[in-house]
Structure formats: C-alpha cells, structure tokens
Amino acid sequence: MLTLGKYSIGTGDRFGKQAGAQLESVIKAGKSGKEISIIWNKSYREHAIIHTDPASVRIAADRAVKSADWKGSYYMDADHISLKTVDLFMDSSDFFTLDVADFIGEKAAKEEVSKFVQENLLYSGKLNIPGIEKSLNINEENIRKTAERYLFAVKEAGKIYRHIEAKKGKGNFITEVSIDETEQPQSPEELLFILSAIAKEGIPIQTIAPKFTGRFNKGV
Known part of the structure; x- marks a missing residue:
C-alpha cells in the first residue's frame, strides 16, 4: 500500500x-x-x-x-478533482485530492443523517483530544448540524474514491479529501465528525484539506 x-x-x-x-x-x-x-x-x-x-x-x-x-x-x-474530471488523471497520478467543496450544504437523506447522529452519540459530553488545549463539547445538536452540512459531500467523496479504486486498484494511490474552497472554516467539532463520516464511508484518507483561516502567501 x-x-x-x-x-x-x-x-x-x-x-x-x-x-x-x-x-x-x-x-x-x-x-x-x-x-x-x-x-x-x-x-x-x-x-x-x-x-x-x-x-x-x-x-x-x-x-x-x-x-x-x-x-x-x-x-x-x-x-481538486471531481467525478467529472478524475478520469483525465488516472494514468499519470498516484495521489488524488477529492474536492467536494461544491457539495457542502447539500442535505443527505433524513434517515442517513439520523443514522449518523445515532452512531456518533457515544462521543457526547466533553472530549479531550491531544494537541487541542480546550475540550470539545459534543452534543446531539452539533453532530446533527455537521451531518446536515457535510454528510452529502462526504458521500460524494466516496463515489469518487470508489471510481478511482475500480480503475487503479486498492492501495495503489494516496487519497486526500479537500473541503478548503468554501467560505466558512470548519470547527474542531465539525472536523471530528467529518473524519468520522469519511471513515464510515470507507475512504482510506491519509490527509485532509480543511479551510485554512490564517495568513497564506500564495505562490511563495
């Protein structure tokens, strides 16, 4: 791999x-x-x-x-490939950045959202993550809001990943999911459940690109 x-x-x-x-x-x-x-x-x-x-x-x-x-x-x-453009890169690429920013905000089916919420309720309460100074406060409401905003986009990433896997074979490429080209940055709580959704979708990402909120010198 x-x-x-x-x-x-x-x-x-x-x-x-x-x-x-x-x-x-x-x-x-x-x-x-x-x-x-x-x-x-x-x-x-x-x-x-x-x-x-x-x-x-x-x-x-x-x-x-x-x-x-x-x-x-x-x-x-x-x-920054999509399902429409990925085929052009199949022969030359061994690293794929699945860009699903355009799908952020689109609603997944209610039953899918409800299932996701139930599967992640075990994280409810204060959650301490190494490297993050403040505890994350997790509750049903912020799990649901994250699912309603990002679950559909993650499922689109799953479609792109499976399309690539069918062509190149499992383990023959590195996968990144990109959600950076959007107006609103992701909170730590949102990113936690985005990663949970990616894992449940079966996408073996090795890196993720969230919205960058600091100073960025493009081209330097």
Missing part, C-alpha cells in the same frame, strides 16, 4: 519548468535532517488555463527525479 511520509510538501509546477528547482529544495531540506515526500500537484482548472495535461506533470517530475538521482518518495497529485 502506498503510504505518505510523515512530512510532505505540495509543489505546483504550473508551467512545467520548476520541477528541478522544487526537488532541489526538498533535497536541501533532507540534508538538514528532514525527510520530505514531494507531491507535484496541478488541478484540472490549472491545466485548462495553461493548456497542459496531467501527463506533462508526470514527465517533468520523472525527468527531475532522474536528473537528481532522487531516491526519496514522490507523487503526482490529481489536485
């Missing part, structure tokens, strides 16, 4: 000219004791704007890796 290392960095080689320099930065980081997996990512939207295709990212990355004699792990990320 493909497994993402503890540390990884996404590098967007937008114009197919930066792969060597991007890999060099990861190699330098490795010399300081940080082993980093490099993930070359490019979305369908970016390919459409620049008039490139997913295969070109793979070619540029493989060339950079061979030139540098890089022995570390690297991946090709089909970034």
Whole structure:
C-alpha cells in the first residue's frame, strides 16, 4: 500500500519548468535532517488555463527525479478533482485530492443523517483530544448540524474514491479529501465528525484539506 511520509510538501509546477528547482529544495531540506515526500500537484482548472495535461506533470517530475538521482518518495497529485474530471488523471497520478467543496450544504437523506447522529452519540459530553488545549463539547445538536452540512459531500467523496479504486486498484494511490474552497472554516467539532463520516464511508484518507483561516502567501 502506498503510504505518505510523515512530512510532505505540495509543489505546483504550473508551467512545467520548476520541477528541478522544487526537488532541489526538498533535497536541501533532507540534508538538514528532514525527510520530505514531494507531491507535484496541478488541478484540472490549472491545466485548462495553461493548456497542459496531467501527463506533462508526470514527465517533468520523472525527468527531475532522474536528473537528481532522487531516491526519496514522490507523487503526482490529481489536485481538486471531481467525478467529472478524475478520469483525465488516472494514468499519470498516484495521489488524488477529492474536492467536494461544491457539495457542502447539500442535505443527505433524513434517515442517513439520523443514522449518523445515532452512531456518533457515544462521543457526547466533553472530549479531550491531544494537541487541542480546550475540550470539545459534543452534543446531539452539533453532530446533527455537521451531518446536515457535510454528510452529502462526504458521500460524494466516496463515489469518487470508489471510481478511482475500480480503475487503479486498492492501495495503489494516496487519497486526500479537500473541503478548503468554501467560505466558512470548519470547527474542531465539525472536523471530528467529518473524519468520522469519511471513515464510515470507507475512504482510506491519509490527509485532509480543511479551510485554512490564517495568513497564506500564495505562490511563495
């Protein structure tokens, strides 16, 4: 099974000219004791704007890796893909970012929401999670609100994942779920139950992309 290392960095080689320099930065980081997996990512939207295709990212990355004699792990990320666009990336990608932000807020069936709430009531009360200073206050209301807002989107992610798995085989790719391109950030309580929904959907994610709320220097 493909497994993402503890540390990884996404590098967007937008114009197919930066792969060597991007890999060099990861190699330098490795010399300081940080082993980093490099993930070359490019979305369908970016390919459409620049008039490139997913295969070109793979070619540029493989060339950079061979030139540098890089022995570390690297991946090709089909970034921000949907069920409509994923097939274009099947042959060249081994990392898939399932973008379901457009489905956030759509309501799942009432019986599915109720079932999800019942399955997660065991977390009710104060929940302490290592690394989070404040306890999470869990109750039926915030479980239900999370399900009503995110359960449908997670089920869409499940459809995309199973489509990829049918084509590439189980364990032959890394999966990320993206819910970052939305106006409202996720609270820790929401993220907990989003992860619960993802697990119940049978999606073996290795990373998740929530809404980033701090300062972000795009392109730096």
